[in-house]
Amino acid sequence: MSEQTQYPSTWKKPPFIQNRLLRWCLWFGLAIYLALAFGTLDVNWQRVAEGIPRGTKFLSAFFPPDFFSRWDSIQDGILESIWMTVIATVAGIALSVPFGLGAARNLAPRPVYLFCRGVIAVSRTFPEIILAIFAVKLFGFGPFAGFIALSIATIGFYAKLLAEDIEAMDPGQGEAVRATGASWFQWVNYAIQPQVMPRMIGLAVYRLDINFRESAVVGIVGGGGIGATLLTAFDRYEFDSAAAILLIIIFIVMILEYASGYLRKWVQ
Amino acid sequence: MAVIDSTDGPIWRRRTTGKQLAIWCGWLVGVAIVVYCFKLISDKTIWMFVLDSGIQAADMASRMVPPKWSYMDNLWRPVWDTINIATTGTMIALVLAVPVAFLAASNTTPHKSVRAVALFIIVSSRSINSLIWALMLVAIIGPGTLAGIIAIALRSIGFCAKLLYEAIEEIDVKQVEAVEATGATGAQKLAYGIAPQIMPTFAGISVFRWDINIRESTVLGLVGAGGIGLQLDASISTLAWTQVSLILLVILGTVIVSEWVSAKVRHAII
Numbered sequence: 001m002s003e004q005t006q007y008p009s010t011w012k013k014p015p016f017i018q019n020r021l022l023r024w025c026l027w028f029g030l031a032i033y034l035a036l037a038f039g040t041l042d043v044n045w046q047r048v049a050e051g052i053p054r055g056t057k058f059l060s061a062f063f064p065p066d067f068f069s070r071w072d073s074i075q076d077g078i079l080e081s082i083w084m085t086v087i088a089t090v091a092g093i094a095l096s097v098p099f100g101l102g103a104a105r106n107l108a109p110r111p112v113y114l115f116c117r118g119v120i121a122v123s124r125t126f127p128e129i130i131l132a133i134f135a136v137k138l139f140g141f142g143p144f145a146g147f148i149a150l151s152i153a154t155i156g157f158y159a160k161l162l163a164e165d166i167e168a169m170d171p172g173q174g175e176a177v178r179a180t181g182a183s184w185f186q187w188v189n190y191a192i193q194p195q196v197m198p199r200m201i202g203l204a205v206y207r208l209d210i211n212f213r214e215s216a217v218v219g220i221v222g223g224g225g226i227g228a229t230l231l232t233a234f235d236r237y238e239f240d241s242a243a244a245i246l247l248i249i250i251f252i253v254m255i256l257e258y259a260s261g262y263l264r265k266w267v268q
Numbered sequence: 269m270a271v272i273d274s275t276d277g278p279i280w281r282r283r284t285t286g287k288q289l290a291i292w293c294g295w296l297v298g299v300a301i302v303v304y305c306f307k308l309i310s311d312k313t314i315w316m317f318v319l320d321s322g323i324q325a326a327d328m329a330s331r332m333v334p335p336k337w338s339y340m341d342n343l344w345r346p347v348w349d350t351i352n353i354a355t356t357g358t359m360i361a362l363v364l365a366v367p368v369a370f371l372a373a374s375n376t377t378p379h380k381s382v383r384a385v386a387l388f389i390i391v392s393s394r395s396i397n398s399l400i401w402a403l404m405l406v407a408i409i410g411p412g413t414l415a416g417i418i419a420i421a422l423r424s425i426g427f428c429a430k431l432l433y434e435a436i437e438e439i440d441v442k443q444v445e446a447v448e449a450t451g452a453t454g455a456q457k458l459a460y461g462i463a464p465q466i467m468p469t470f471a472g473i474s475v476f477r478w479d480i481n482i483r484e485s486t487v488l489g490l491v492g493a494g495g496i497g498l499q500l501d502a503s504i505s506t507l508a509w510t511q512v513s514l515i516l517l518v519i520l521g522t523v524i525v526s527e528w529v530s531a532k533v534r535h536a537i538i
Binding site for chain 1: 301305309312318324325328348356394395409410
């Protein structure tokens with residue numbers, strides 16, 4: 001019993017990645033990648049250096065924000081964005097329901113499942129702005145093109161989450177309703193819809209929020225809304241009006257965020 | 269749930285009559301709002317163009333096939349740039365998001381007023397799209413990849429900081445107390461009490477945002493901020509539709525690969 005257990009007197013934090021080799025390889029790979037990335041980054045430093053003093057002038061041109069001299073067109077743009085957001089969200093969600101049902105593995109037969117997943121994947125891949133470019137080409141300038149682009153983008157987001165929610169639902173309730181002799185529509189209406197509804201309402205408000213933010217950029221390629229007004233303000237070098245528009249966008253997004261948080265709590 | 273008595277015996281209904289009426293009224297108001305919005309939009313629409321769109325779409329599609337595969341030689345570099353914009357932008361954003369998140373979390377913030385400022389930074393970074401950031405940055409530091417990187421970084425700060433501060437607020441306080449009981453200083457509490465708890469979330473957020481940024485950096489070129497968007501813009505303006513279709517395919521491929529990578533990494537972490 002003379003031997004004493006040697007306790008270590010220092011302690012080291014266990015690393016996040018246990019395997020030492022893997023850890024060193026990851027660090028090494030990261031270093032190589034960063035060297036390559038910054039090595040191939042071609043930056044015109046002279047232009048950047050010139051730009052910094054210009055940047056401070058640029059930023060000071062933002063203050064104070066000018067809400068009044070272009071108020072008519074700002075108001076017009078904001079309202080157009082809001083209408084566009086509302087109908088794009090509603091139409092997008094209405095279209096998402098069949099796609100979402102079709103993309104749920106426990107509901108749809110295999111070919112339907114693959115088709116719906118394909119549609120969702122494609123509409124998720126392309127950013128709203130690319131969709132908007134094509135919508136403008138097809139439907140002409142104006143809010144209608146923005147509405148189409150945002151609706152398609154909404155399908156990719158909403159149908160995917162709806163499908164995942166349906167796949168994760170409790171099958172017991174579905175079986176119980178089935179056992180009463182319910183038709184397919186009754187089954188969907190009474191067994192599936194009540195289970196996914198609370199989360200879906202929250203997501204709908206969240207998507208409304210995203211669509212409003214995106215409606216500010218579809219205007220850059222001619223899709224109408226506040227983005228068009230913003231681009232005009234930039235092109236005319238009216239940075240004080242542009243600052244006002246940005247502040248209004250931030251303000252509306254903040255309201256939407258609070259509203260969606262409140263609504264989600266209320267639903268659940 | 270309600271049961272209505274009738275001559276044939278009780279009939280089951282999902283809702284009482286009053287509740288059903290209230291729901292119908294809600295629907296009526298909602299539909300009225302949507303129809304009103306649609307009317308306002310349709311007033312601003314030239315319907316002739318919309319009706320014409322089927323023919324236009326068929327025409328465009330016929331011009332787009334087959335993709336001009338030889339153009340691929342000009343695309344490798346922009347794809348590399350796009351990935352770099354997304355990756356370095358995400359890294360910068362993460363470095364900046366960590367302090368903002370700690371200042372914004374109600375349990376680690378030094379003062380309420382600091383928290384308000386941090387929350388404002390988060391909201392403004394989140395509400396302004398990366399394209400608008402890029403538009404401003406191109407005006408300041410000139411067109412090129414650097415403007416794209418900074419635009420992506422500025423846009424991602426809000427997103428990363430928001431998810432991170434929510435994670436910080438939900439940590440287990442007991443572990444921090446235990447570290448505190450050993451006599452740890454504030455910084456040690458942060459490093460040994462809080463950081464290990466939020467590390468998995470942090471890694472998850474970074475991969476998630478990287479995936480989104482790949483998607484967003486494909487279009488930054490439209491306003492001159494580098495990446496494959498430059499080629500897309502040039503091809504669309506010169507009506508080179510076979511190049512456009514190839515670029516769209518390349519974007520599709522890049523996004524699918526990035527989604528696959530992020531899913532794998534997230535799976536490995538969690």
